[in-house]
Amino acid sequence: MPNIVLPQTRYYGSKRKIVHQIWNIIVNEAKIEFDSVLDVFGGSASFSYYAKLKQKQVFYNDIFQFNTIIGRKLIEQNTNELTYDIAVELFNKVPEITYLNHIANYYKEIYFTDEENNQIDIYIQNVLALNNENIKCSAFYILFQSCLMKRPYNLFHRRNLNMRLNYTTGNFGNKQTWERSFEELFIRFINELNQVCIDNGRLNTAHNYSALNCPLEADLVYIDPPYFKKESTTSYHSKYHFLEGLVNYYDIPNNINFNKKNREISINESKEFEDKNNFLKDLGVLINNHQNSHIVMSYRNNGIPTINEISELLKTYDVFEVLEYNLGKYNYALNKNNLINEEILFVCRNLKRHVVVSSPENSTV
Numbered sequence: 388m389p390n391i392v393l394p395q396t397r398y399y400g401s402k403r404k405i406v407h408q409i410w411n412i413i414v415n416e417a418k419i420e421f422d423s424v425l426d427v428f429g430g431s432a433s434f435s436y437y438a439k440l441k442q443k444q445v446f447y448n449d450i451f452q453f454n455t456i457i458g459r460k461l462i463e464q465n466t467n468e469l470t471y472d473i474a475v476e477l478f479n480k481v482p483e484i485t486y487l488n489h490i491a492n493y494y495k496e497i498y499f500t501d502e503e504n505n506q507i508d509i510y511i512q513n514v515l516a517l518n519n520e521n522i523k524c525s526a527f528y529i530l531f532q533s534c535l536m537k538r539p540y541n542l543f544h545r546r547n548l549n550m551r552l553n554y555t556t557g558n559f560g561n562k563q564t565w566e567r568s569f570e571e572l573f574i575r576f577i578n579e580l581n582q583v584c585i586d587n588g589r590l591n592t593a594h595n596y597s598a599l600n601c602p603l604e605a606d607l608v609y610i611d612p613p614y615f616k617k618e619s620t621t622s623y624h625s626k627y628h629f630l631e632g633l634v635n636y637y638d639i640p641n642n643i644n645f646n647k648k649n650r651e652i653s654i655n656e657s658k659e660f661e662d663k664n665n666f667l668k669d670l671g672v673l674i675n676n677h678q679n680s681h682i683v684m685s686y687r688n689n690g691i692p693t694i695n696e697i698s699e700l701l702k703t704y705d706v707f708e709v710l711e712y713n714l715g716k717y718n719y720a721l722n723k724n725n726l727i728n729e730e731i732l733f734v735c736r737n738l739k740r741h742v743v744v745s746s747p748e749n750s751t752v
């Protein structure tokens with residue numbers, strides 16, 4: 388990828404490492420022509436950001452507000468106005484605010500140390516009080532990315548601060564990363580924002596709909612939904628509830644599920660695309676909603692539903708010519724047991740948009 392810098396992320400399921408391959412298939416192999424992109428399950432915004440680099444008009448979407456803020460930073464906004472000095476100042480109390488201690492009170496010994504919990508409490512309340520939207524999004528962004536880096540497995544589905552604190556064996560690199568201070572990580576992410584915030588001359592926007600309620604349309608719709616393995620899978624909500632809670636800081640106490648060991652914050656929990664028994668039904672509704680677009684869908688070979696089930700569903704639509712590509716073995720970050728995982732790309736060429744030029748010898752007329 389010469390000259391292309393993609394933002395670093397520890398987000399689970401990010402397509403950062405293969406987005407170049409995906410793009411190449413769409414443009415050079417399937418030869419899809421398009422000017423606008425809707426990234427329905429935007430996550431870390433890897434696909435959206437790549438499309439932005441390629442001068443497309445981009446609509447980013449994700450069900451979570453914290454992700455939508457990441458989308459706004461990387462896709463909607465074109466600059467970063469947050470400096471390191473402003474960022475570290477946000478760890479200090481200001482007289483105008485009466486501070487609450489939700490993280491220190493409710494998440495002691497769960498995800499972060501006492502000192503870090505106090506830092507998060509003050510920082511997040513200062514960020515929520517900011518008026519400058521550009522600085523505010525950047526300040527959220529660097530906190531989210533730093534929180535991910537400081538967590539074992541980069542997730543919040545287990546209360547496993549102990550694992551971080553008592554880690555003595557194995558890959559020492561992890562321990563070093565977990566123990567980096569917020570301040571140190573902020574330097575890295577601010578530098579990165581300065582590099583990756585760009586203007587592609589288009590009006591790009593970030594949205595916060597559930598996939599089935601998303602009213603946006605584009606020439607090409609990219610679908611990268613949650614993925615279920617045969618064993619039970621932790622939902623995206625369970626993986627990232629803590630970050631969604633931070634955006635809704637003042638609502639945290641009323642939304643903590645104390646029956647769950649990880650004290651999950653139930654804000655924006657949804658069954659849509661998070662229940663393997665309803666996945667095909669949800670997917671059918673989503674495809675129906677976008678029958679006027681080209682559709683590209685990422686999937687993996689050993690999931691539920693199976694590749695064949697997805698393929699059969701897509702082929703029921705006369706409007707699409709369905710092409711299937713195998714991107715080969717792909718190891719998701721931190722997932723060590725997936726030697727047989729293969730990344731699949733379905734490209735549904737919309738025949739109403741795509742003019743297939745047939746050569747005379749292929750012609751049946």
Ligand SMILES: C[S@@+](CC[C@H](N)C(=O)[O-])C[C@H]1O[C@@H](n2cnc3c(N)ncnc32)[C@H](O)[C@@H]1O
Pocket residue numbers: 398399400401402403427428429430431432433434448449450451454596597598599611612613614623657659660661
């Ligand atoms: C496989 S990840 C997408 C990863 C993304 N392509 C990337 O490169 O980071 C699936 C995303 O779908 C989001 N999600 C889950 N259920 C959703 C729903 N019903 N509507 C919209 N987004 C949803 C999750 O928050 C998660 O970010």
